[in-house]
Amino acid sequence: MGMKASNAIATFFKYFVLILVGLIMIYPLLWMISATFKDNSEIFAGIGLWIRNPTLEGYQNALNNFGGSINILQAMLNTYSYVLPKVICTVVSSCVAAYGFGRFDFPGRKILFSIMLATLFLPQVVLNVPQFLLYTKFGWVNSPFYLAIWVHTAFATETYFVYQLVQFMRNVPRDLDEAAAIDGCSSFQTLYKVIVPMLMPALVSCALFQFMWSCNDFMGPLLYVQTPAKYPMSLFVKLSMDGDTGFAWNRILALSLISILPQLIVFFCAQDQFVEGISAGAVKG
Amino acid sequence: MKESKAPSLGRTPAQKFFDKWQGLFYLIPWIIGFVVFKAIPFGQSLYYSFTDMNFFEGIHEYGLMNYATAFTNAKITKALITTFKYAFITVPLKLIFALFIAYILNFKIACVNLFRTIYYIPSILGGSVAIAVLWKAVFRDDGLVNTLIRMITFGHAQGPSWLSDPTYALWIICFLRIWQFGSAMVLFLAALKGVPADLYEAATIDGAGKWKQFFSITVPMITPIIFYNLVTQICQAFQEFNGPFIITNGGPRNSTTLISILVYNYAFKSNEMGMASALAWIMFVIVCILTIIAFTSQKKWVYYSDER
Numbered sequence: 367m368g369m370k371a372s373n374a375i376a377t378f379f380k381y382f383v384l385i386l387v388g389l390i391m392i393y394p395l396l397w398m399i400s401a402t403f404k405d406n407s408e409i410f411a412g413i414g415l416w417i418r419n420p421t422l423e424g425y426q427n428a429l430n431n432f433g434g435s436i437n438i439l440q441a442m443l444n445t446y447s448y449v450l451p452k453v454i455c456t457v458v459s460s461c462v463a464a465y466g467f468g469r470f471d472f473p474g475r476k477i478l479f480s481i482m483l484a485t486l487f488l489p490q491v492v493l494n495v496p497q498f499l500l501y502t503k504f505g506w507v508n509s510p511f512y513l514a515i516w517v518h519t520a521f522a523t524e525t526y527f528v529y530q531l532v533q534f535m536r537n538v539p540r541d542l543d544e545a546a547a548i549d550g551c552s553s554f555q556t557l558y559k560v561i562v563p564m565l566m567p568a569l570v571s572c573a574l575f576q577f578m579w580s581c582n583d584f585m586g587p588l589l590y591v592q593t594p595a596k597y598p599m600s601l602f603v604k605l606s607m608d609g610d611t612g613f614a615w616n617r618i619l620a621l622s623l624i625s626i627l628p629q630l631i632v633f634f635c636a637q638d639q640f641v642e643g644i645s646a647g648a649v650k651g
Numbered sequence: 652m653k654e655s656k657a658p659s660l661g662r663t664p665a666q667k668f669f670d671k672w673q674g675l676f677y678l679i680p681w682i683i684g685f686v687v688f689k690a691i692p693f694g695q696s697l698y699y700s701f702t703d704m705n706f707f708e709g710i711h712e713y714g715l716m717n718y719a720t721a722f723t724n725a726k727i728t729k730a731l732i733t734t735f736k737y738a739f740i741t742v743p744l745k746l747i748f749a750l751f752i753a754y755i756l757n758f759k760i761a762c763v764n765l766f767r768t769i770y771y772i773p774s775i776l777g778g779s780v781a782i783a784v785l786w787k788a789v790f791r792d793d794g795l796v797n798t799l800i801r802m803i804t805f806g807h808a809q810g811p812s813w814l815s816d817p818t819y820a821l822w823i824i825c826f827l828r829i830w831q832f833g834s835a836m837v838l839f840l841a842a843l844k845g846v847p848a849d850l851y852e853a854a855t856i857d858g859a860g861k862w863k864q865f866f867s868i869t870v871p872m873i874t875p876i877i878f879y880n881l882v883t884q885i886c887q888a889f890q891e892f893n894g895p896f897i898i899t900n901g902g903p904r905n906s907t908t909l910i911s912i913l914v915y916n917y918a919f920k921s922n923e924m925g926m927a928s929a930l931a932w933i934m935f936v937i938v939c940i941l942t943i944i945a946f947t948s949q950k951k952w953v954y955y956s957d958e959r
Binding site for chain 1: 671672673674675676677678680681682683684685687688689691692693695696699706752755756758760766767768769770771772773775776778779780781782784785787788789791793794795798799802830833834837838882886889890892893896897910911914915918919924927928931932934935938939942
């Protein structure tokens with residue numbers, strides 16, 4: 367067996383593994399999409415993607431209002447009415463905090479920075495009970511504006527993003543700050559005239575990740591949203607699933623697919639930012 | 652870290668004071684957030700863990716009773732063991748898989764971006780309720796997997812009831828996490844690209860085979876990323892909630908009841924917030940110990956190319 371043959375085998379093996387794993391990754395999602403157009407008797411009859419009797423029944427039922435106080439459009443609206451403030455607050459507050467950590471030296475900076483790093487490892491589960499009691503006291507639980515879910519992000523509580531932005535900020539040359547200072551910019555002007563434009567790709571990447579994570583968030587709404595009319599998608603899908611597993615799978619799968627559609631669109635429009643964002647923070651750490 | 656010094660001459664004491672402390676000014680929101688939403692709740696939960704705090708009835712008793720219950724109650728000890736099992740199945744498999752795929756992708760592969768995208772999608776969507784619903788459909792008794800098993804064996808074999816059999820349910824929950832190896836893989840891929848090519852050339856001249864090269868060059872060079880992935884994955888694994896809560900709700904026969912689910916049940920179903928805090932703290936201490944082990948052991952196995 368020559369070198370050529372063994373190379374060919376190695377290449378075949380590589381692609382075989384990649385395609386097999388790729389199928390495991392993507393096939394359930396493709397199957398889900400096709401299942402939403404099948405009728406309920408067909409969904410579990412085979413594993414194929416081919417649709418014998420295409421129907422929009424699943425989508426019609428998903429969009430139907432079943433007489434409750436919540437429907438899919440309302441749930442969608444509810445979701446984004448806290449996801450957007452959350453994303454904006456996270457990006458702005460994390461950027462300001464990262465600027466404070468990354469660009470200034472003052473007594474105690476090192477201690478504060480280590481505290482910030484330590485909170486990266488602080489599990490949310492430990493904080494849930496006291497936070498719930500605190501938000502109850504504030505009157506934020508079940509608030510119509512979802513205060514308990516997003517207000518804390520205005521105080522740079524999403525440490526992961528603060529840390530990431532500090533990492534990114536190291537790559538912004540300090541000469542720029544100094545030039546701005548000589549031109550008479552105050553430190554705040556330097557922040558929004560020099561740092562923010564230079565950091566834009568990183569800020570976009572933080573916004574994208576926070577968008578995805580906030581849309582996926584289940585624990586937050588589970589604890590802090592109790593009125594069915596205010597349910598976001600995550601609770602609405604869970605509620606529908608508990609309500610009718612067993613018979614209307616095309617409806618529940620259509621509902622699930624609609625719930626992740628905005629995320630899929632965002633992902634496909636901005637995949638490179640995701641990949642770069644995830645690499646940057648850790649590799650340079 | 653040096654602050655810009657440009658206009659430092661001829662400043663009044665007040666201005667100098669401001670120059671010195673202005674960094675802190677930008678940290679005010681973070682400090683408030685840290686104190687109000689993290690530090691105080693952190694202390695409170697430790698305090699509550701030594702009480703019989705109830706959401707409606709408040710505190711009547713102080714002591715170690717929650718911890719005593721935690722280590723004697725069969726349901727709780729089982730949940731602790733299950734959580735360990737979950738973490739020790741999920742983390743290594745996920746990392747090995749992520750590294751393996753990243754290693755293959757790092758060869759000159761056609762359509763590398765397409766593959767990367769496909770592998771990465773589950774990481775982005777995997778935490779959502781929608782994917783949990785999909786998982787239920789895939790692993791139902793007559794779901795996708797069992798239909799596949801029937802097809803391959805021409806109807807001779809019937810797959811198990813994945814989600815209602817205690818032997819398999821935890822594995823299915825683990826598999827949901829392992830399926831999301833994409834983000835770890837992206838990190839490994841970036842690290843592999845940073846391994847200098849001349850190291851491989853030198854090794855090839857010395858006659859080292861591909862496997863030898865992998866274990867004596869590739870792995871040592873990317874240990875910082877292996878370390879980073881290990882620590883973050885352990886932290887995440889011990890906090891896992893969505894998968895087992897939505898897909899199996901802790902069942903069948905508590906086989907997927909992780910500690911986080913018990914914390915939720917105690918705190919928000921039976922309002923026993925003292926007990927919930929104690930369980931959360933046990934989990935926290937376990938994660939701390941594992942993190943400390945990882946950090947102290949890193950001197951032995953993590954290789955940093957530039958001394959920092």
